[in-house]
Amino acid sequence: MIKIELKHLFSPGKIGNVQIKNRIVRSATYERRAMKYGIVSDKLIELYRELAEGGTGLIITGAIGIDPKATGGPDQPYLFDDSHMEGQRKLVKEVHNYSDTKIAAQFVHTGRQGTHPKYTSVAPSPIEDKSTNKIPKELATEEIEKIVQNFVVATRRAYECEYDMVQMHGAHGYLLSNFISPYTNIRTDEYGGSTEKRAKILVDIYNHARDEVGKDFPILIKLQIDDDIPSGLKLEEGIKIAKIMVDTGYNAIEPSGGIGESISLNKNPLPSRFVKSPDDENYFLDSAKKLKPIMKDCPLILVGGVRNPLSAEKILQEKHADFISLSRPLIYEPDLPNRWKSGDLSPAKCLSCNSCFMTMMTGEVYCVVKKKLEKKRLKKEKQKN
Template identity: 40%
Template sequence: MKTLFDETQLSGLNLKNRFVRSATHDGRADALGHVTQELIEHYEELAKGGVGTIITGLTNVTDIEKIVPTQMAIYDDSFIAEYKKLTDAVHRYDVNIFVQLVCNGVQSSSKNPGALWAPSAIEGEPTVAGATEMTKADIQSMKDAFVNGAIRAKRAGFDGVQLHVAHGYLLSRFLTPYYNRRTDEYGGTTENRARVVLEICRDIKEAVGSEYPVLAKINCDDFMDEGLAFAECKRICKMLEAAGLSAIEISGGSALSRPNEGVIRKVTPDTESYFKQYAEDLAEALNIPVICVGGHRDINKLREIVSNTKIEYFSLCRPFIREPYLINRWASGDTSPAKCISCTKCFGVPTQCIFNK
């Protein structure tokens, strides 16, 4: 029978337990996305806390887009030595670390110069305000940036990469019918809207080797009119599996999601693990591991899920902001629920729990 503290393997990588720190904006990089000592210490603290695998905050792969101050980046080779210090610090605690690769698209409030890329420019739509509709050349530049980011990540000692294909960031918007109104091979059918993500996945695997883990975080549903729905998500995940993806983290929601159906929700004992039903369904359909994120608070409920489903891993975000040592606490026998109260007052610069200030 599976347990939460099983040692497992993912693409040949040893994972000491089934707990993952889900990608979380940390707000500790510098103005151009470079590593700071505060960022290194932040990840070292997480590694000390007992989690088996860490996925970094969203890390921009290109400086063609507007650089967001305090967001991590990996757009040129100068980042490699910096991140090597970070990965070395994490690896001292027998913890794996993946870097989450992203293009922000229009979800950027940065005042720095640069593009606000979108699959389509939509007149009168405030969530696409100021967007540049991507040309084929832009799409190729974006694809190259993701591949080069993965190459740098491997050289810097990251154990794998995760593509951010969720929450309304650029790759996610290519999948969403409302945002993607293109009439070329990157728009229209499910296959066309998924094409750029599939091409990036294949190109990365070719560049870094078939054994190097490549994950994706994807919306089960956009929870909005004309959004990506779960039936399409499942089809796309099967395509990604065929393209060589190593694992899927299933999330959901974005800026236009219906109230309390976005990615970050108020959590009560009755609404914990709010993407569990989608992750469970997807785990039955795929042969690669599924990581379930979203509102996990009670270890006893997670034990029930891991015992009765094919879900392999559980990722947490806000609980680790309040309690970086949560997994050590649970492992020691104190299995009271996570102390996070889901107030979502933690996301600032830097990201930190209001109870820890």
């Protein structure tokens, strides 16, 4: 049998000055495995060890809370207080001990989609969320500046915990994407109006965080490029915003799209970033092709339905992306990169059924399909004996 070599997928790449051993990224995935008060638990560390052992080049953590009033839900890890650092440090150390895997901390402020039981959700403008009928509170300028500061202080803490880099969550209808969208931001001050003004918060976060951690610590962004709702952000403007991010100095962009409301407005069963059909492979590839020409030397991380190592190899070879990124496939197969590296080039076992996404509503995130198969196998084994 001829062994096909995935020369590009398994060649090292750089984000800023940090070398990544291959081009496979674990896209941020909320796990619901932290302890009370956002403290990292042993089972969370165990999950990251498994991912590191599985051969991923760069792991991006599930979204970490950076503002006590805008955390993402139960069992989320936080980094808005020094008391969160000990556990985070342990997690990073474990990943680094197990392999030469790099790890980035992803930071989120939930913004308009906030579900905190005690605090009202906030946003650039008081536009009703049609999926919840909630109207968020409009942020005052000083409150925006405080939020910028929260992202910056969390970046410094991540740096001190020896994370290799950080990623700002600027997508999926959370606060930073609320600012860049003309649908959710109708402000008339310095943070609203033109594309540049709507992107100002992202520029401010980068510049202040850069001052805090120096030039060698990569700062990435998961960037909304399309809200997937009629009056929302469209790709054409998403590309303009990506250009602003590149010119600002962000060290890599992972384009994404869809907001919580796209479910009710588009009658989609789930936001557009989650697709049901296995035919919808590489569903941000067309957008990536349009983005690439403005990216200069800034790496593009392609996420969304990447399942087949041969098409991933082709995407990298044709330079439509610099890295590929996986979320759901690594929930099913944390060792998928090693499987592909060993020569088993069958696509990811993930069916894109989104059962993992649904588990997030009730407890720890896991792959329902895999669990069912495992149960069946155990039952058969028992019957044999």
